[in-house]
Amino acid sequence: MSRCLISQVEVQDFIERCMISVGTKPHHAHSLAEVLVEGDHRGHYSHGLNRMDMYVKDIQTGICEKYGEPLVEKESAATALVDGKNLLGPVVGNFCMTLAIKKAKEVGIGWVVAHGSNHYGIAGYYAMQALKENMIGMTFTNTSPLVVPTRGKECTLGTNPLSVAAPAMNGDSFVLDMATSAVAIGKVELYDRRGDPIPEGWGCDAKGQLTTDPSRVLNGGGLVPVGGSEATGGYKGYGLGMMVEVLCGILAGAQYSKHIRTWKETGRVANLGQCFVAINPENFAPGFSDRMSDLLSIQRGVHSANPDIPVLVAGDPERMHMKKCEEMGGIPYHMNVVNYMNQCAQKIGVSPLLPCDKLISN
Amino acid sequence: MSRCLISQVEVQDFIERCMISVGTKPHHAHSLAEVLVEGDHRGHYSHGLNRMDMYVKDIQTGICEKYGEPLVEKESAATALVDGKNLLGPVVGNFCMTLAIKKAKEVGIGWVVAHGSNHYGIAGYYAMQALKENMIGMTFTNTSPLVVPTRGKECTLGTNPLSVAAPAMNGDSFVLDMATSAVAIGKVELYDRRGDPIPEGWGCDAKGQLTTDPSRVLNGGGLVPVGGSEATGGYKGYGLGMMVEVLCGILAGAQYSKHIRTWKETGRVANLGQCFVAINPENFAPGFSDRMSDLLSIQRGVHSANPDIPVLVAGDPERMHMKKCEEMGGIPYHMNVVNYMNQCAQKIGVSPLLPCDKLISN
Secondary structure: OOEEEEOHHHHHHHHHHHHHHOOOOHHHHHHHHHHHHHHHHOOOHHHOHHHHHHHHHHHHOOOOOOOOOOEEEEEOOOEEEEEOOOOOHHHHHHHHHHHHHHHHHHHOEEEEEEEEEOOOOOOHHHHHHHHHHOOEEEEEEOOOOOEOOOOEOOOOEOOOOEEEEEEOHHHOEEEEEEOOEOOOHHHHHHHHHHOOOOOOOOEEOOOOOEEOOHHHHHOOOEEOEOOOOOOOOHHHHHHHHHHHHHHHHHHHOOOOHHHOOOOOOOOOOOOEEEEEEEEOHHHOOOOHHHHHHHHHHHHHOOOEOOOOOOOOOOOHHHHHHHHHHHHHOOEEEEHHHHHHHHHHHHHOOOOOOOOOOOEEOO | OOEEEEOHHHHHHHHHHHHHHOOOOHHHHHHHHHHHHHHHHOOOHHHOHHHHHHHHHHHHOOOOOOOOOOEEEEEOOOEEEEEOOOOOHHHHHHHHHHHHHHHHHHHOEEEEEEEEEOOOOOOHHHHHHHHHHOOEEEEEEOOOOOEOOOOEOOOOEOOOOEEEEEEOHHHOEEEEEEOOEOOOHHHHHHHHHHOOOOOOOOEEOOOOOEEOOHHHHHOOOEEOEOOOOOOOOHHHHHHHHHHHHHHHHHHHOOOOHHHOOOOOOOOOOOOEEEEEEEEOHHHOOOOHHHHHHHHHHHHHOOOEOOOOOOOOOOOHHHHHHHHHHHHHOOEEEEHHHHHHHHHHHHHOOOOOOOOOOOEEOO
């Protein structure tokens, strides 16, 4: 399938054009575009341009608010509860993460939770904001129910991702950004479209039995928590999904668990709960970044089972994708994504993504 | 195999007798005994009386300190760095968790990390201390390297457990207490002794290949992170193990990763890093415990794949074990554990565990 390269600047501008055309405030559109471009740049295409139409629709239908700013409802030196005012997720996320970092500069930690939020794109984007301040960043969000708890046969938890970023020396870092399900739903959809079986341990059927048939997962079944079956530790992934829910929906007083609207349901406000944390290593033992670099070196230096496939640390696959983009001079997109987005743009009277510099083959 | 019942009070007293006889300060012995009894009471026998001889030896050889108390080295309203002074893990753990709770009462969160610590028993014991104050408790600890990172073939991470406890109404709670490896090493040892194969996804051989042969895991291989193979999400468990290391050894300036002494090596000080967190829901949205109870009800009410095996929440298996102990009137122990501990006691001139009330069959 043919792909084309588009510069980050052009994708950023395109998303802003689209969002502003439906009434989004320019700085809100800017925030959203940045997260989506960063998703694509890091290789997480499921959380990038590919999802723009969803955000456009959220603003068009009024399911997300166009006006206003997030509001601090309750605050201490180290904590805050924020009302996201049903604004776009990245607007809420940036507000909360900035606040968490400010608090961490003052008292070593900032722990900020928000209700009234929406999809915020890749979690890593927020955690990584702490890296610029030489801090550890963390974030958690609840999501629509797609995961079946261990032993069960209904979806009562979201893929509830978490992200943790920690700075090492010379711009190096550890960036964990993961769903607490074994995989994302998009990955199962991809296998289904291809007609390929999925590995055992990704999802279950409507009876709660693990299956390798992606269509059974998508039709009445669900994703399973990381760890897979009970015997291989799936109850741990289930527990981690619950942990994220406790720190998000429950702590923030947002929707939670099966009370959250279903995936792709757009007729109801999401009211997601999210949690943002910054930790200042200066409040702890000196030499944090040096130890981080040593830790990363140790892992990357581990003898690998297959010498052609090196041991990585979290954040390395994304680093490799970004390097590839730098070398090619843009982000590679599948033409069908570009064409689809240009059709969306046309409907709202927005000029299309700039003609690609070059076509590249897969 | 025959088992016997022993009252919690008697086990507590026995461990204190043993520890004091080798020179442990009485209140330190009390702290240790409490964590070990709680481990057994919750059904985690691998972290209870069964490990007492290790602690006795640590004090006898001077590898753990008998004298002194933990020291706060650096502090803010919300954070603290503690020097555990190489005291017994539970002494350090109680000190840090008490401090974290105190800070959470004042500013909504307390984030305390310690270096110079030792094995602290079940992680859940510390997280659960926050429940008494209607707070969320969390703890993390690094441990000796036993886990092979995804794609690798050497152990460079510990089983690095984490625990999160959150209070619901009427004494109910969520208590996640899990290693970030698929299973604990003790479980593999158990299968090995029985001659049974282990499920795929627990461990790998010396070449880094997943194996169902427990002896290969124990001889040159290692445990694998929760999630198993790379295809089923093992890199997530690996990332979680790294997260725990970042928040423990790296943040605290303790030993970390493969610098930590190997499992069962006792000739070198452990200098473990540990992290203790308390979060006060009163600083966030009102009604936390009500929402927690609803969340737990939702999960426990999920239709199960097998009606005989209900869906549980983290903490329920332990709750069931404690209920069984209450009904029986004591904690059931295998006779060989009791006999072995009594032999240990005899060597240090300590009176044995009180004759069991009754023998029970398995």
